Amino acid sequence: MSQIAIIDKARQISKELGEPDFLLKIRLQAASALRQRGLEKVEDFDSGLPENQSMPSQRGCKAESLAEACRQKDFRRALSFCAKAGFSPNDFLLSLALFSSGSAAWISGQEEAPAVLERDGSIGYAFDAVVFAEKSKAALIYSEKHRADGVSGLFAAAKNEAEAQICLAQANSPHAQRKLGAVVEAEGKAKAKILRSNIGGKSQQDSFCILQAKRQSRCEHYNASLMGDGQRMRLQSEHFHLAPSTYSRSVFHFGAAGNSQVEAEAKVVIEQPAPQSDTHLLAKSMPILGNPRFRIVPQLFVRNCEVSAGHGSAVSSVDEEELFYLQSRGIDESEGRRMVLEGFFSGLIASAGLNPKIAAVLSESIRKRAKEVFDGQKA
Amino acid sequence: MDNATLRLFGRDALPRKRMVAKEERVVGYKAKKEGLSEELIDEISDVKGEPDWMREHRKRCFKIFQRKPLPSWGPDLSGLDFSAITGFVRPKGKEHQPNSWDEVPQEIKDTFERLGIPEAERKFLAGVGAQYDSEVLYKSLRKSISELGVIFTDMDTALKDYPELVRKHFMTRCVPPEDNKFAALHGAFWSGGSFVYVPAGVKVPTPLQIYFMMNYPGFGQFEHTLIIAEEGAQVQYIEGCSAPHYTKDSLHSAVVEIFAGKGSRVRYTSIQNWSRNVYNLNTKRAIVEEGAVMEWVSGTLGSGVSMIYPCSILAGRGARAEHLSIALAGEGQIKDTGAKVFHMAPQTSSKILSKSICKKGGVVRYRGMLYVAPGCSGVKANVRCDSIISDSKSKAETVPVMDIRSKDAQIGHEASVGRxxxxxxxxxxxxxxxxxxxxxxxxxxxxxxxxxxxxxxxxxxxxxxxxxxxxxxxx
Known part of the structure; x- marks a missing residue:
């Protein structure tokens, strides 16, 4: 794959899409930030523009192109801030600089049924934003079914007192190698739940930056990922408590089989202006079959003494006693392992308190994937 | 500072800008120039009368040290000026190697008596050593222990009297000089330290202790500890250290190598209370064979900057390691400490417990590594690190790495931070x-x-x- 100079490509794409100047400015801010980090050239994933300009399919929300969305001053300002900020992950900036397809979804009011944004195609660089309006109470499923390699960016904001749930469900095609860079903001008294599920693709690299910069925000970050033979997953998460009385919980469950690899570096930072903050992170990993590799690094950086902070991590395969119990009830070993694995994930889904539709979609996808993994291992 | 506290840990908080006449009197020999160089290596080797292989080893290590960069992680070490370090200071009295406490020069005796060394030796230790700047000035081992075949002596004597043993184990497979920049530095300029050998089946009933004192300002102390416990042996080793506070920085870069043979049990206890102008950058590692147990107990109270990560390599089936540590960081102190355990064989187990306290702007950081090699079944490991952070000027951080490549391992980790x-x-x-x-x-x-x-x-x-x-x- 050929390499492209980021700044040049950003100008080229913006010109070809006929974008307003303010959007080009944001692209160039992101490209400049990457240059300061030593990144000037990247792979050119986009094979041809017309096909790649398609918007994501959407249901249940008002979605428009990023160019249109950026006409709103507050939104434009927020994106520009992220483009220049040191906390934004590289992949977030990359997709913001080079997206050929960009959208923004606005969610307001109180909705039972989750809205859906779906990316299904061969897009190299895509960028999507979703904003939950003040006092809204709603959920969104952001579904990724990419068929080609590339980088996606996501900006998600839960405004004051919003109750937002975002399910990022990745089920890319088996050969796709993708990256996702996401920035999530929870404003004053907002409650945000982010659940990331990775079951597809050949490799997936997720970089999250979660900001709690206004007081009394609550943020829960979940990850339910199941990797089969030959798959690789890398998660880098940075979660910042920047204001008083902020609350966060992070719960990650990773399952891996064959010679798959799971790497997770999750950092939680409580800065000095964040007294009365409460945070806990728990990462559980389950090797299923074969010889998968786990590299887990939960990090905690505390700069204020008036906090409650902790983390935990565990790696353990299927409990032999649980397996024996099932076998003694006539269930064969492979089926027993699969049931224990499903239980491992369903525990997380149940405790997350998700929208029932989201919980159902997730449970079904995990169940299906678990069957594929076990059938694959048997073969 | 009351005498009871001084007795054991010798904290001297009074800062000193320059040497006073008393300290000057105890210097027998010091390096011709400040700074660390190949000339200093020749000087040290000549003064000690070392074999050629050791001189060449030192020079090889120096080349490695010059090649390697400072670590890109951890505390800022850019303030460490190697050109200003005095790399070798021999105290008076060393030239005629005191055989009894009475023969130790009075000024030095006073220092160690305040620390309770001879008293402790009389009461409950199997053997004791005392190092002043670059040399072990005093050592003794109870007759009943030496009759068992136990060797407890300084490294210089061991190099002369037990060359085969030393050459086989000294910075070969446990801590090779390529390991890190400061191990290489140590390999080039090491002096003093202790050598412990416990024959197969021998259980040393009471601890062996050595106490390190850095007296000279702007000094670099590089003592080497080598402990060999043969099959079925048991030994407990304690080290303590302190230094007066000068305005010029000092460097302590020690290496500890422990070989725990099959079925043996070794406990290594270290209580460090260097003054706050000391950079304390050590490499400590044990290779633990089948069925052996290695216990590390550490207290890191002093120094300005500490980077210490005792490491256990569990090389034999059923080997076990336990790491217990306390770190305390006050104003102007950074304690970047932790533990590393490598499970390289089946049925091995480990436990790491780290407690740290920070106050008045101090920084404590736990940095750990837990590795389980492929194919190592039945491995169990547990890591716990707790921190108390007393005020909002201080910082507490944890960075534990778990790299698990065996599906049968059972690993647990937890950490908490709060006031x-x-x-x-x-x-x-x-x-x-x-x-x-x-x-x-x-x-x-x-x-x-x-x-x-x-x-x-x-x-x-x-x-x-x-x-x-x-x-x-x-x-």
């Missing part, structure tokens, strides 16, 4: 205990799992030292 519970304090105060005593009780409870592993005298003094540091932390 001393107001509820606990209130509970005790409501029972008539004053605030300071309540704080002391809570802190004692916090560090109890580690302090209880120390010999009683050390445990009492450790509690007192930490309580003194915590005074004024309530409110």
């Amino acid at each position: 001393i519970s107001e509820e606990q304090l209130f509970y005790l105060m409501s029972r008539g205990i004053d605030a300071e005593e309540a704080l002391a009780l809570i802190v004692r409870g916090f560090i109890e799992p580690i302090v209880k592993e120390l010999p009683l005298e050390y445990a009492v003094e450790m509690n007192r030292l930490i309580e003194m540091e915590m005074e004024g932390s309530v409110g």
Whole structure:
């Protein structure tokens, strides 16, 4: 794959899409930030523009192109801030600089049924934003079914007192190698739940930056990922408590089989202006079959003494006693392992308190994937 | 500073800008120039009368040191000026190697007597050594212990008297000089330290102890500790250290290599209380064979910057390691400490327990590595790190890495950070205990799992030292 100079490509794409100047400015801010980090050239994933300009399919929300969305001053300002900020992950900036397809979804009011944004195609660089309006109470499923390699960016904001749930469900095609860079903001008294599920693709690299910069925000970050033979997953998460009385919980469950690899570096930072903050992170990993590799690094950086902070991590395969119990009830070993694995994930889904539709979609996808993994291992 | 505290840990908080006449009198020989160079290597080797292979080893290590960059992670070491370090200072009295305590020069004797060394030797130790700047000036081993075939001597003597043993184990497979920049530095300029050899089946009933004193300002102390416990042996080794406070920085870069043979048991206890102008950058590692047990107990109280990560390589089936540590960081101190365990064989187990306290802007950082090699079945490991952060100027950080490549491993890790519970304090105060005593009780409870592993005298003094540091932390 050929390499492209980021700044040049950003100008080229913006010109070809006929974008307003303010959007080009944001692209160039992101490209400049990457240059300061030593990144000037990247792979050119986009094979041809017309096909790649398609918007994501959407249901249940008002979605428009990023160019249109950026006409709103507050939104434009927020994106520009992220483009220049040191906390934004590289992949977030990359997709913001080079997206050929960009959208923004606005969610307001109180909705039972989750809205859906779906990316299904061969897009190299895509960028999507979703904003939950003040006092809204709603959920969104952001579904990724990419068929080609590339980088996606996501900006998600839960405004004051919003109750937002975002399910990022990745089920890319088996050969796709993708990256996702996401920035999530929870404003004053907002409650945000982010659940990331990775079951597809050949490799997936997720970089999250979660900001709690206004007081009394609550943020829960979940990850339910199941990797089969030959798959690789890398998660880098940075979660910042920047204001008083902020609350966060992070719960990650990773399952891996064959010679798959799971790497997770999750950092939680409580800065000095964040007294009365409460945070806990728990990462559980389950090797299923074969010889998968786990590299887990939960990090905690505390700069204020008036906090409650902790983390935990565990790696353990299927409990032999649980397996024996099932076998003694006539269930064969492979089926027993699969049931224990499903239980491992369903525990997380149940405790997350998700929208029932989201919980159902997730449970079904995990169940299906678990069957594929076990059938694959048997073969 | 009362005498009871000085007795064991010798903290001297009075800063000194220059040498005073008393310290000058105890210097027998010092390096011709400041700075670390190949000329200094030749000087050290000539003064010690070393074999050629050691001189060449030193020079090879120096080349490695010059090649390697400073670590890109951890505390800022850019203030460390190698060109200003005095790499070798031999105290008076070393030239005629004192055979008894009476023969040690008076000024040096006074220093160690304040620390209770001879008293401790009489009371409960199997053997004791005392190092002053670059050399071990005094050592003794009880006759009953030496008759068992146990060797406890300084490294220079071991190099002459047991060359085969030393050459086989000295910076070969445990801590090779390529390991890191400071191991290479140590390999080039090492001096002093102790050599312990325990034959197969011998159990040394009481601890061996060595005490390190850095007296000279701007000094680099590079002592080497080599402990070999043969099959079925048991030994406990304790080291303590201190230095007066000068305005010029000093460097302590020690290497500890431990070979725990099959079925042996080794406990290594280190209580470090260097003054705050000391950079304390050590490499400590043990290779633990089948069925052997390695225990590390560390107290890191002093120094300005500490980077210490005792490492256990569990090389044999059923080997076990336990790492217990306390770190205390006050104003201007950074304690970047932790533990590393590599499970390289099946049925191995490990436990890491780290407690740290930071106050008045101090920084404590736990940095750990837990690795399980492929195919190692039945591995169990548990890591726990707890930190008390007393005020919002201080920082507490944890960076534990778990790299697990075996599907049969059972690994658990947990960490917590917070301040001393107001509820606990209130509970005790409501029972008539004053605030300071309540704080002391809570802190004692916090560090109890580690302090209880120390010999009683050390445990009492450790509690007192930490309580003194915590005074004024309530409110």
